[in-house]
Structure formats: structure tokens, C-alpha cells
Amino acid sequence: MIELRKITGDNIDEVIALEVGENQKDFIDTNNLRSIADAYVLNAEGIPTTPFAIYADGVAIGFLMYIYDTTDHESFQNEVFYGEKIYFIWHFMVGERYQGKGYGKLAFEKMLADIGTMPYGEAENVGLFYRTSNAIAKKLYTSFGFVDTGIIQDHSMHAIKYLDEKRTEASKSIKTIL
Ligand SMILES: CC(C)(COP(=O)(O)OP(=O)(O)OC[C@H]1O[C@@H](n2cnc3c(N)ncnc32)[C@H](O)[C@@H]1OP(=O)(O)O)[C@@H](O)C(=O)NCCC(=O)NCCS
Numbered sequence: 001m002i003e004l005r006k007i008t009g010d011n012i013d014e015v016i017a018l019e020v021g022e023n024q025k026d027f028i029d030t031n032n033l034r035s036i037a038d039a040y041v042l043n044a045e046g047i048p049t050t051p052f053a054i055y056a057d058g059v060a061i062g063f064l065m066y067i068y069d070t071t072d073h074e075s076f077q078n079e080v081f082y083g084e085k086i087y088f089i090w091h092f093m094v095g096e097r098y099q100g101k102g103y104g105k106l107a108f109e110k111m112l113a114d115i116g117t118m119p120y121g122e123a124e125n126v127g128l129f130y131r132t133s134n135a136i137a138k139k140l141y142t143s144f145g146f147v148d149t150g151i152i153q154d155h156s157m158h159a160i161k162y163l164d165e166k167r168t169e170a171s172k173s174i175k176t177i178l
Contacts, residue, residue, distance in 0.1 A: 071083060
């Protein structure tokens, strides 16, 4: 059984010890320790942030974190979603020895369900970046309905999933026409 649990004094060491494979380090700009520190800073700055430990049958096997923010970075200035409230996936990993067992997919699904309850407020979409070379991540996100926006920063593609399914479908057809 997959569960998302808050980071506490009981699991913080286990979560920090989880690492991706050596050849996957380039896929992520961060690590679990840094992300937990970022969560502290973001929350202090008024950006609601939730870091979660991913558990499989009671064992901490991964980490994910999302924030509730506004899409106001200048690189999004010309986009239809500029200025919209979003949930943004900051970090997502499964420890190397636990990968490929279906845990990541189930945890991601649970996280999207959690976001779907709009825990910090209404939002238009869920956003994330993935390295363009990260084929596994791309496939996983596409399977959940994420669509590339075409915005690339530091070799990472921006993708979004509208929380209103109709907008996701509309954005797909716009991309097809383009
Ligand atoms: C991305 C990641 C979280 C996926 O977690 P996971 O538990 O390994 O994924 P799952 O076992 O649920 O598999 C998800 C899909 O990826 C595929 N997959 C997973 N590992 C794979 C591998 N080594 N080779 C090929 N396909 C793989 C699975 O077959 C599955 O596809 P399917 O649904 O079509 O069968 C994990 O690989 C990871 O931590 N990678 C390094 C960090 C990273 O890239 N994070 C994302 C940053 S954007």
C-alpha cells in the first residue's frame, strides 16, 4: 500500500538518506535534504509548501513536494496561464532500490488526488519541469495528462495539467494545430 506521510522527527533521517541512481542525479536540481530546507523557507515566505515522504507497505521509499504559488515568473509572461494560481511540483523521487515497482506512479496519483482537494486554495493548473532527457518522467507525466508548454529552462521542459479537464483537452488541440 502506498501512502504519503508528512515529514516528522520519526522519518526525516530515512527520507534524507534516500537517493536516486548516480546516472539520475542530473535529472533533479535538488535532493531531499535541500528540498526540506526549501520547504521551511518557502513556508516562512508565505508560499504554502508540503513535503511528503512516500511509503510503500510502511517503508519510506521516496519523497515528493508541491507548493501553491502564482505563475508570475517573467518567462511565463506571454502564456495564457500567466498570473494564475497553481500547484507546482517541486521535487519527486523514488529511492534507487525501490524504483520500477510501480510505486512512483501510485504516489504521483495520490499526490494529484491530494492537490485536487485544493488544500491551500483554488488553482487552475498543476505545473512541473522535467529534464528533456528524462524519458521515464516524460512518459509518466504524459500518462497523467500533463502537456508540454514548450517552455524550456536549463534543459528542462515545463509541462502543465489543467485542473479543469476541458482546458487540458483544449491545450492539446492548440499544440496539434501549432
Ligand atoms: C521518476 C521516478 C520517480 C519514477 O518512479 P518509479 O517508482 O521508478 O516509477 P514506476 O515504477 O511507478 O514506473 C512508472 C513508469 O515508468 C516506467 N519505468 C520506471 N523505471 C523504468 C526504467 N528504469 N526503465 C524504463 N521504464 C521505467 C515504468 O515501466 C512505468 O511505465 P508504465 O506505467 O508504462 O509501465 C523514479 O524513476 C525516480 O526517482 N527517478 C529519478 C528522479 C527523477 O527523475 N524524478 C523526476 C524529476 S522530473
